[in-house]
Amino acid sequence: MDNQVIKFVRQKDFVLEKRLGQGATGNTVLLHDPVINERFACKKYEPANPAHASQFFDAFVREIKLLHLINHPNIVRVFNYHLFPKQNTGYILMEYVSGMDIGTHLLISQDDINDIFTQTIDGFAYLEKNGILHRDIRESNILVTSDNVVKIIDFGFGKRTTSDGNYNKSISLNWWCDLPSEFKNSLYDFRTEVYFVGKLFEKIISELQIESFKHGDLLDRMCRIEPEGRIGSFSEAKSAILDTDFGTDFSDDERQVYREFADGLSNLLRSIENDAKYYSPASVIATKLEEIYRKVMLENFLPDPTVVSSCFVNGAYRYSTNAYFEVDVLKNFIALLRKTSREKQEIILANLHSRLDAKPRHTQTPPEMDDDIPF
Known part of the structure; x- marks a missing residue:
């Protein structure tokens, strides 16, 4: 009985409803399971350049492993996966997030800024607690559902931290803001993630001219170029948010x-x-x-x-x-x-x-x- 291989040979059928998006390493579609009446986002690994299929397949598998470690309301859930190593392809069946990216949501609902900021910090604090670096923080990778729930998505560049908590950035992305000083030494840790989350909110608040944001001092500490002067972790950011909220009195x-x-x-x-x-x-x-x-x-x-x-x-x-x-x-x-x-x-x-x-x-x-x- 031990080490017995259990083979599930029954085919599972889904209904393809629509295509959700095309990325550099594949595309995502919306599937419907008629048995349980649920919808899932299905991400297929299929790089635009077939020559890269073998090169980045390990990163695709790593994304699956990371997502299976995560269970938090502000992070997208993974339900299943199918890998075909010989063909250098595979599929991830994930939670379908019906909503819009964080920038678009706040363009429509600016009064949500403090709640959205708090939820985003909570999600990244959970990743930090579990030693997971996202490494691709941008508007399109932070969604907000129709129920105003933040969902952090796309862990294609995610990695576990090393024993010393640092990780060589080892990636070349189209960064959308000024880079922090630690990039000069090819370092990337959770202080770097704090920086990019801070810069993302700073950018949105500035572009939309949002005046109701109440964590300005915290945001300033998150956005400092030099890591020594920056707030050190998302757990510290959560504490700072609580300190601000304690000023709210109850009758x-x-x-x-x-x-x-x-x-x-x-x-x-x-x-x-x-x-x-x-x-x-x-x-x-x-x-x-x-x-x-x-x-x-x-x-x-x-x-x-x-x-x-x-x-x-x-x-x-x-x-x-x-x-x-x-x-x-x-x-x-x-x-x-x-x-x-x-x-x-x-x-x-x-x-x-x-x-x-x-x-x-x-x-x-x-x-x-x-x-x-x-x-």
């Missing part, structure tokens, strides 16, 4: 509404499975909660309080069957989310996540498999 009534809801959610959950994640952003959660409220608004208590916890926890969890959740508590919390600013929404969500983090964690028991599965 006593707002605090009371939050605490009643957080207490109800906390009392409901007993433990959370180790691999479970949290849903975001707050605007999407508020929409889900409103759908729940419309179905229970004539009740005093939610018939099934787990519908609330399922709006926050993306994964398995254990809950108390004796817990109850008042409908008025849900109603007041929805009103709080809807009337507050994006900054306050994110603080509320961060505090709820802290409550959830305090819950015990457990390992999910694997389900029993059917006899006709070969392993």
